Amino acid sequence: MNxxxxxxxxxxxxxxxxxxxxxxxxxxxxxxxxxLMAIKVVEGLxxxxxxxxxxxxxxxxxxxxxxxxxxxxxxxxxxxxxISAIKISRGRFWLLFAFLMVLTAVTxxxxxxxxxxxxxxxxxxxxxxTMEVNPVPFFLFTIFIDNIGGMSTLIGSPLNIVLGSIxxxxxxxxxxxxxxxxxxxxxxxxxxxxxxxxxxxKAFEKLRNLLSVDPKRSITDPVVLKKSLFVFLSTLVLxxxxxxxxxxxxxxxxxxxxxxxLMLGKNFEKVSExxxxxxxxxxxxxxxxxxxxxxxxxxxxxxxxxxALSFNRFLFVATVTWISILSTAFLSAVPATxxxxxxxxxxxxxxxxxxxxxxxxxxxxxxxxxxxxxAVQNIVGLSLLEKYTKHTVSFKEFFKVAWSFMFIPFIIATxxxxxxx
Numbered sequence: 148m149n150x151x152x153x154x155x156x157x158x159x160x161x162x163x164x165x166x167x168x169x170x171x172x173x174x175x176x177x178x179x180x181x182x183l184m185a186i187k188v189v190e191g192l193x194x195x196x197x198x199x200x201x202x203x204x205x206x207x208x209x210x211x212x213x214x215x216x217x218x219x220x221x222x223x224x225x226x227x228x229x230i231s232a233i234k235i236s237r238g239r240f241w242l243l244f245a246f247l248m249v250l251t252a253v254t255x256x257x258x259x260x261x262x263x264x265x266x267x268x269x270x271x272x273x274x275x276x277t278m279e280v281n282p283v284p285f286f287l288f289t290i291f292i293d294n295i296g297g298m299s300t301l302i303g304s305p306l307n308i309v310l311g312s313i314x315x316x317x318x319x320x321x322x323x324x325x326x327x328x329x330x331x332x333x334x335x336x337x338x339x340x341x342x343x344x345x346x347x348x349k350a351f352e353k354l355r356n357l358l359s360v361d362p363k364r365s366i367t368d369p370v371v372l373k374k375s376l377f378v379f380l381s382t383l384v385l386x387x388x389x390x391x392x393x394x395x396x397x398x399x400x401x402x403x404x405x406x407x408x409l410m411l412g413k414n415f416e417k418v419s420e421x422x423x424x425x426x427x428x429x430x431x432x433x434x435x436x437x438x439x440x441x442x443x444x445x446x447x448x449x450x451x452x453x454x455a456l457s458f459n460r461f462l463f464v465a466t467v468t469w470i471s472i473l474s475t476a477f478l479s480a481v482p483a484t485x486x487x488x489x490x491x492x493x494x495x496x497x498x499x500x501x502x503x504x505x506x507x508x509x510x511x512x513x514x515x516x517x518x519x520x521x522a523v524q525n526i527v528g529l530s531l532l533e534k535y536t537k538h539t540v541s542f543k544e545f546f547k548v549a550w551s552f553m554f555i556p557f558i559i560a561t562x563x564x565x566x567x568x
Contacts, residue, residue, distance in 0.1 A: 151443040153188050158436050162477065165520065166542045173425040176432035183435060189442040192435070201434045202481060204397040205305060205523055206427055209261060211400025215379055215407060216265050217421025222372040225269035226365035229277075232270065234362070238355035240278070240346065244285070245337070247271060251289060252296030252333055260297040260304050260524040262386070264290060268531045278350040282536050287548050288340050290528045291516045295336065298512030299329035304522070306480040306511055313488040314495075314504045324505045325512075328563055332513065332556050339552050371411060378407040423530045430523055437482030449490050457499070461565065464506060467491075468564045471510030472557060476517035484511060506564040513560050516553050519545045 157179050164175040184192050192200060219225070236243035247267065255263040271289055275282040297303035301311045301318040311321065366372055382403040386396060408414065449470070456463045474483040491503050515521035519529055519542055533539050 150188055153186075154183070154439045154443045157183055157188075158440055161432070161436055171425070173429035173432070176436070177428045178432075180432035180435035183439050189439050191442065192439060200438045201431055202305075204395050205261070205481070206430060207395075207397025208400045209427065209430075209523065209527065210422065211382075211397065211402075211404040212262055212265050213422050214404040214418050215375065215382065215400070216269070217418050218371065218375045218407060218411065218413075219379060220269055220421075221368070222375060223365040223367040224372055224376065226273055227362045229270045229273040230362040230365060233274065233354060238351070240351055240354055241341065243274070243354075248289070248292045248333075248337060251292050252329075255293045255296035256299045256303045256329075260293050260522060261527060262383075263296075264293050264524045264528045265531070267293070268528065269535070272531075272535045274354070276536070278346075278353050280346060280350050281538075282532065283538050283540060283544075284340075284344055284548060286528065286532050287540070287545065288336075288552070290525055291336060291549070291552060292333065293524055293528075294512060294515045294522060295329060295332050298332075298508065299325045304480065304512060304515075306475065306484050306515065306522070307508065309481055309484045310488050310504065310508060310511075313484075313492055316504060321508075324567075325508060328509055328560075331559065335556055335559065336552055339555065343551065374410050375407055378403050378410070423527065423534070426523075426527050426530050429526065433479055433520075434482065437478055437485070440478070441482075441486050449487065453490070453494065454497075460568070464564050464568045465561055467503065467506050468510040468561045469557075471507045472514035472517065472560075475511045475514035476521050479520050480511065480515050480522045487511070500568060502567050505567055509560045509564060510557075513553060513556055517546065517549050518542065 161176050161179045164170065165172045183189075184194075187193065232243055232246065236246060247270065251263055251267050254266070267289060268286070271286060272282060275285055294304070298307065299322065301307050301316070301321040303321075307321060310316070311318075382399060385392070385394070385399045385403075408418070453463065453467060453470075456466050471487065474487055477483075478486070487507060491499075491507055495501055495503055515525065519525045519540070525545075529540050529545070
């Protein structure tokens with residue numbers, strides 16, 4: 148058995164357990180990845196090269212923000228925000244929910260998607276828990292909006308950052324070409340969701356009961372809140388300036404987390420329960436498997452396949468769009484982009500229109516919504532859902548809900564790609 152067949156076999160086995168397996172997916176994914184490293188199946192897959200294989204920037208960012216948000220959560224800060232939002236909306240749920248979704252989309256456009264879902268989720272969980280409604284559809288929808296909002300700018304998603312790096316496209320290029328389609332997708336998906344969900348009138352009444360509550364009473368530890376809020380806001384400012392100060396997001400988040408722990412006299416053991424270790428190890432395994440797939444020549448095969456379809460404009464554009472959707476959905480956003488974007492660069496260098504980048508960008512960003520594997524924020528979001536509400540969402544359930552809301556946006560994306568190509 149040659150190297151390529153062995154890597155494909157291991158990858159198929161990993162995705163089988165991720166999608167259908169009953170055992171812990173984080174454990175089995177990391178195990179398969181470590182076996183691939185141990186047998187040295189592809190060149191460069193070793194501990195000396197681990198920084199090129201595993202995206203420690205994503206893992207470090209996740210770890211740092213988990214620590215900061217866990218400490219903030221213990222102060223009652225998110226309860227304060229939730230009650231304040233309810234008061235501003237005067238207890239009208241759909242106005243409140245629309246406000247939160249617009250906030251999610253805008254925040255994800257200028258901060259990392261992962262940061263956005265970590266920040267918004269505690270507020271949403273508190274509101275839905277008060278109403279005693281099933282949080283699953285609302286939270287899955289929040290993940291969709293998070294991904295849609297992030298597609299509008301160069302820094303809005305890790306996928307776009309990688310795409311911009313490979314293509315040379317600027318921040319203004321993304322905003323000009325992706326801004327309008329992002330707004331369109333937001334409006335379409337929101338109204339589809341509003342028609343899909345039914346809420347009992349009693350739930351609205353429970354929400355309105357909070358109008359008499361003073362948000363300040365939610366704060367349980369004002370001293371810790373002041374310190375953690377200072378560190379948290381400073382971190383967000385540095386995130387916005389990271390391209391100017393030339394410091395990676397992961398380093399900013401980890402430095403801030405360590406500084407906060409020292410300010411509060413805490414150590415890592417004290418906050419360990421707030422760290423989602425399963426997600427960190429799961430993504431480590433996925434990065435290793437994706438690197439292996441890239442090294443066996445998947446990129447060249449896809450480029451040859453696409454080039455063979457270029458005789459028919461409709462077929463070519465539709466194929467690129469749907470490969471973008473499906474590759475990010477099942478390989479995850481960053482690993483898929485690392486495989487597909489160099490392929491597109493080859494095609495553009497051979498005379499294909501530069502608009503091919505936007506065909507990919509639209510399809511790939513929307514494709515992150517199709518499965519839990521689509522992006523790190525999807526997996527983190529589902530972990531937060533399970534941790535805070537005890538609701539577990541399977542791969543099949545996520546896909547079913549996502550397909551219900553995303554099929555029409557996928558069709559719009561295909562038509563949009565045909566127009567701009």
